Amino acid sequence: MNEVALQVAETPLEETVVRIALAGALGMFLGLEREWSQKSAGIRTFSLISLLAAVFTVLAVEAETPIGEGLLVLGGVLVIVQGVLLAVQGLMSEDEAGLSLTTSVSMLVAYGVGALVAVGFILEGVTVAVLSSLLLVLKRELHEFAWGLSHEEMRSTIEFAILAFVIYPILPAETTVEFAGLAIPLEPQVIWLMVVAVAGIGIANYAIVTTYGGRGIAITGFFGGLASSTAVVGTMLDHVRQRPEAASYAVAAILLANAAMATRNLAIAVGFTAGSDSEILVEAIVPLGAVIVLAFAVAALTADWDESGPMELESPFSLRNALGFGVVFLGVLVFGSLAETWFGTLGFYATAVASGFVSSAGATTSAVVLYRGGQLGGPEATIAILLATVSSIVVKALLASTSTNTDFRNRVAAYSAVLLIGGALASVLVVV
Template sequence: MELDLNIAKSILLSVLLGFSIGLQREISFALREENITFTGARSFAIISLLGVLAAYFKANFIWITIVITFIFGALLISSFIIRVLRHEKSGSTTEFAAIAAFLIGMIVYDGLYLFATFTTVIVIFILDIRSNILQLADKTTNKDLHSMVLFLLITFIILPILPNHTIDPYQIINPYFIWMMVVLISGLSFAGYIAARLIGVSRGIMVAGFFGGFLSSTATTITFSKKVDEQNKTTRHLASAIALACTTMYIRIIIVSAFIDIGIALKLLPAYLLATITGYMCVYYLYKHSEKCSIDVDFMYQNPLDLKEALKFGLLFGIVFGVTTLLKDWTGALGVYISSLLSGVSDVDAITLSLSTLYREGNLMLYTALIGIVIATFSNSLTKLAIAYTTGNKVLGNYLSIALGIPLTTIIIVLSIQELLL
């Protein structure tokens, strides 16, 4: 009897994926100098293979599948009991990983190779961030926990009960849609906050600058501008961190627009991606030619989730969306550009969401939406330059004029080329 090629592929892939999970477990236990029972790479490879066998027999010999699953479950429970008896403290992460390995074997047999591989990567990632999670737990405050509860509240309690229809005479304001945008921006900022806590921005000012671009590049600009010394020894270093935050904002703009309409995000991608690259090159130059110094970055540990801030953004977005829609109806593209210029002074997210939504609904031409987002980007960058010159000093402002001016110029050039080619 010839071995089916697909079955052979399933066996080999399942063994490889199971082995990868087991290897992570084995290395993890070795680093913690803990004894292991069945948690080695070979054991996990066999567990995934058992998953393939269980899936193979389920069509014609379901009783064999049941027996395999029962034996696997019994061994798993026995191993957990033994570990509990041997150790005063014993988690169940390894047992859950073993269950995942078994199910991955079954998925592989069904031919979902990419899904199985992706699942394995996610499992290994979750297993591997144990130390980071413990570090995060040690630093988590009651306010952080309250913020997490608040995010769940605004997402799963408040959002579903809001009316999903317009409530104003102009048929513009939709409470459900506005609050959904609040959830989106709050979630994005909170994800950046969690990532910053896991990695630890106290490792350096550049790490703080990078995550500042996802949390609030304006707040980062204000905070670092205040740290400029009279002798300008730290100015170039501070400029590199501020420029990094402002450049990373371009990535945030692409992500925000993609949540609303992938089409407009793809149109923005070439210009904003190249602007990000050129901006990072400027950051690298400033950083390499700066005098390295120790600068306090504890401010980055402020949780971005706050009910007051959520309400403020909801109000801001509602105003920006409403005003932009009305100006577009009354004055056409010029009104959109005026709204973009004014709203970009304080925030780019609100106008990016508004223009992306108007484009998705067919109420705005693509070119007008793109130009509006670019205008808001320029307006926001000019605001940060003004902050650098006034809150910091002239030297800081001059550095940032170049570091921000080059990527902004890149955006204009790339979009102009795109327009000529269309």
């Protein structure tokens, strides 16, 4: 018995028997919520549907028999017919109409999951099963969310979907622009991704801030900074435009975004060199640590975090603001590319500065990889990381300077200078 169990455990996922068993298990998983909700189709029905799809798919793909292809199509038709019958039955009972339709569609999803797993798309099949089950479980929450959306929130959601899922995929990954006699390589998808990031962080900021007030801005600043600290500025520009009196919170959010950015760079510099043949980049710990500590300290002192009541915002994000931020960001990239071309022998450091405009994490990772490979020494890698960090802080201040709120842009500039000076002094102390 133990030998049989061991053989089963060692059977690879590519084995047909294992794939059929997994298809049945995923069907059972999908039917669990339907069974719990006491619907007409439950665990057994869903599991049998997935098993049927897996068997017919194996016959059609691996056995390569015409009857297998016919059975696969016939099975799908039968599932659809069964689903239609359930839907008709639900229509006769108005209270169950929507629920029967959901069950009908879920049965077709179970059939598709069985087919996916049978042909070897195991990760895809598991993903579809888990997401489908999640949608079924969160029925009430999703309905409440949809019914609670205002016209402006619905419009913003549609605009974000167009930005992320319609425009972004059709843009070219790379292109070249002629400027001042120079060919400047640009990445339109990266530029547009920043627009999407501004919009996405804006939506998250809207949800958090309307619930938690000023403290929500802190959450947006730090966790948004881990994703894209530069995009946080775009969100805060829109936030200050809607609520000028909340400028102190927006400034604190940008400081926390800088702290998150420096924390991420420090984690990359230390984490990817620890345990390797190269020495840990301890040179980066003090200056980056100083930036992190100063950013948290200034943010804590400049905003009244006790004011945690809800704040009313006009909309989740401004499309004009997101597109305007993209235009400014494009200008920053062009300037960075020109600087990299003009600096010549200092090209690597210029690249670190230019990369910091987009994502200092990219420049930090590149420096660490070159350091681990021996192409860069410790001091050179540390300088590159610090230049990328400085570049990220400076570009946030430059982007914030486009705000019409004088107090906001002046405070961002002043506190950014504090971070830079503090990091520089920490570096000097270490050297001395």
